[in-house]
Amino acid sequence: MTLTDLRVACQVANAGLEGGVMCSLRIEGVNINHMNRLSMVQAGVVAQNANTVTVEACDTGDDVWQMVFSGGVVGAFADFNSTPNTAFMVTAQSMAQPSAMPITPTAFKGSVAVADIMKAIAEKVGLSFQNNGVTAVMNGSVTLNGSGADQIQAIAQAAQITYIVATNVLSIWPATGPTSTTAQVTISSETGMIGYPAYAQYGVTLRTLFNSAIGFQSVLKLESEYAPAAWVNEMGQLNQLGGNNIFPASNGIWVAYRVQHDLQSEIPGGEWTTYIEAQRQDLAKGTVFAR
Structure with a gap:
């Protein structure tokens, strides 16, 4: 319907x-x-x-x-x-x-790439697959049981990788986060940013006009007059001031770890926005999301 x-x-x-x-x-x-x-x-x-x-x-x-x-x-x-x-x-x-979907066990003999295992599971549950730089290999035979979600989570834990199922696609990333070749989404007042970036415990929060290209693990290039351009590190972000490390909202490269789209139709003045929580690229490389 x-x-x-x-x-x-x-x-x-x-x-x-x-x-x-x-x-x-x-x-x-x-x-x-x-x-x-x-x-x-x-x-x-x-x-x-x-x-x-x-x-x-x-x-x-x-x-x-x-x-x-x-x-x-x-x-x-x-x-x-x-x-x-x-x-x-x-x-x-x-x-x-x-x-909830029962699927057959997934088994491989000998060493096998984690991406190949994930792709096999994705096909069983009717999902497309996207590998964003995972090169890890599982050594020895691999046998996975349970639902598709059970098998995906088991491999993610064993290989210490990050994943998401979104818009019928299973996407995976290495523990170090998106690679340097990942396409960047520019966020600025010219591209629809609303207000200014705000400091958050793990990095920065911001809101922009709805952008379907922004999702979990998206690499964002933030351009704002909020921070003095001279006080930046090699990633274009504030790093140190007076000998103390500080990580406030600033220009530079960020990785989105939570994205929320708020959409309202046929409502005067309704929401059509994207809310983002992101962390610094250099800090993201030290974070392992899979438990």
Whole structure:
């Protein structure tokens, strides 16, 4: 079922690893019969409905539809509390179906590249695969059991790599983060940055007009007048002042570790933004996300 031209509030949060991508939808104007047909109870630990949801949106100033989210529905119901604006509420996760889908064991004899193992698992659960620089090799025979999500997480832990399932693609990165050849997304006032970057515990937070190109582990080139250009290190970021290391928000290269898209349609003055939490590239290289 395709729904268009309705009042929708959508929030898509990318955090990576087991959580994957979370999506919350509030849709007004859906026919009551359709809501009853699509409603489902919250998914259990071992039970998952086969329903899926895909969200598409256009970048600011563009009319090309981009996939923002695709995943399994874990909860859906009609909310009559705001009648006459009855809403259909949907919660979905990109890891819902890989977590519940039973697949055959994945086994390799002898040494095998981690990327080859991940690709084999992705194919079993119907995902495309993207390797972003992982060269690790598993020595000795490998046998994996459980759901697709179980097998993916087992290899991620063993190889100490980072991954995410987003828009029907399993993407993996080495523990050192994105490679130097990774394409950078420039964020500045000219490209839609709203306000200024803000200091955060692990780096910087910022908000920009909706940009579908920004996701988990995206490499960002931040350009802002917020920080004095002279007080920067080789990555273009503040490093030391008065002998003390400081890492405030500043120009330079950053790696996104949490991205949230907030989209509202048919709502005057509605949100059409992307919120980003990012850390310095040099600090990201020392971080291992997989547990």
